[in-house]
Amino acid sequence: MRLGIEVDLVYWFERATDVLLQIEAAAMVDQRIVAETLTIWSDDPIRAAIGEDGIGQRCWTRADGQWRAEYRGTIAIDRATIDLLPLAATPPRDLDGHLVPYLLPSRYCPADRFEGFVRREFAGLEGGALAAALVDWVATSLTYAGNASTGETTALDTFASRSGVCRDYAHLLVSLARAGNIPARCVSAYAPGVDPPDFHAVAELWLEGSWHLADATRMAGCGDIARVAVGRDATDIAFMTVFGSAQLMEQSVRVRTL
Template sequence: MRLSIEVALEYTLREPADILLQIEAAQMADQRLEHQSLTIWSDHAVTATAGEDNIGQRCWVRADHALIARYEAIVAIDRPAVALRSLPATPVRMLAGPLVPYLLPSRYCESDKLEGFVRRTFGGLSGGALAAALVDWTADNLRYEAGSSVGMTTALDTFGMRTGVCRDYAHLLVALARAAEIPARCVAAYAPDVHPSDFHAVTELWLDGGWHLVDPTGMARAEEIARVCVGRDATDIAFMTVFGDAQLCRQSVRVARLDALA
């Protein structure tokens, strides 16, 4: 599958500020950048730094009065569908060091407070069968509602409210998976059929020696998701972090299918 991605950002600033952008699709084994162009209007040099786990990159921007950025890309995705339920469990003692942070609670994913619920509700399941059950539970028990959460909403808040947007779905699934001793991380992504069209957040679960993409909102299929970056939670994968004060003027994200890979 090939995706066309177009992003436009326009923000005003009350005073000069440093801004960290993460909007470029990542070059990875299962997704190839055929074309990309990032244009940022600034009187200062733009510098790039690697994203978490060396996936994707972040750009440092110094903006005086406004941030105006345009991003365009064509991404070819070659990622087969995987039957999650068939994957075996990996004992936590067998996990490599870089995976350990994705087992632990983080700022927005309080997995330690959901361990009892996971044991009571999903006892007897393990591996892919457990992971699939967690995905299904999240999809079945949350209602997608724009504006139902704020930037400080955590997985535990979402668990109680049972409403949220893609970020909240991702946070809750990550927290549930970690509580079930399955490494899980949040993923910023682009995907078609996301409504309203915007930056999207999904989840990756570590099973059978690899990361597997899932979208608990049900809006995107793993075979059609283009990763931007990964991290413990929204702290690591925010498309824009402003070290100052910025006001939104205009923002648009358009993702469209071009064709299927042969």
């Protein structure tokens, strides 16, 4: 599978502002960068910074007035679909240190608030069986609604409203998985078929010694997803973090199969 990615961002900044951009697809074993360019219209130099867990690349830039960024990429995906159901659980005590943060509550994923629910509703399940059940539960319990959440919405809010966008689906799945002792992280990504076309958010669950992608919106299969960044929640994987204020002028994300 090859994906062609085109991203155009145009924002207005009233005063000089630092911006942390995170829109380049990550080079990984199961996704190869065939070709890519990132162009930023700025009077100041840009500087690369490594992403969370060493995955992907952030970019520091300085914006003042009209600011524009353009990303073009061709990504080759070589990733088999894995059935989560038979995968074994890993006891928390056996996890390596770098996985521990993905068991703990975070800003948008208050996993501790879901422990009772997971114990009651999914009693007797663990590991891959629990993971598969959680993906199905989120997929069937939520309604995708573009105006159902804001940048402040947490997984607890989504659980109560039963609606949200892709980031809300990912936050809720990650929270439930952590509550069930499955390390889970959020992933920003590109995928074809996302409706409306935009940056996408999915989850990754740690089972039987490796990470496994899961899209609870069911818009994309794991073989169609190009990761951009990973992290505890949306704080870590935001495509753009503005250290000040900005006004959106134009934004488009186009992903197609080649």
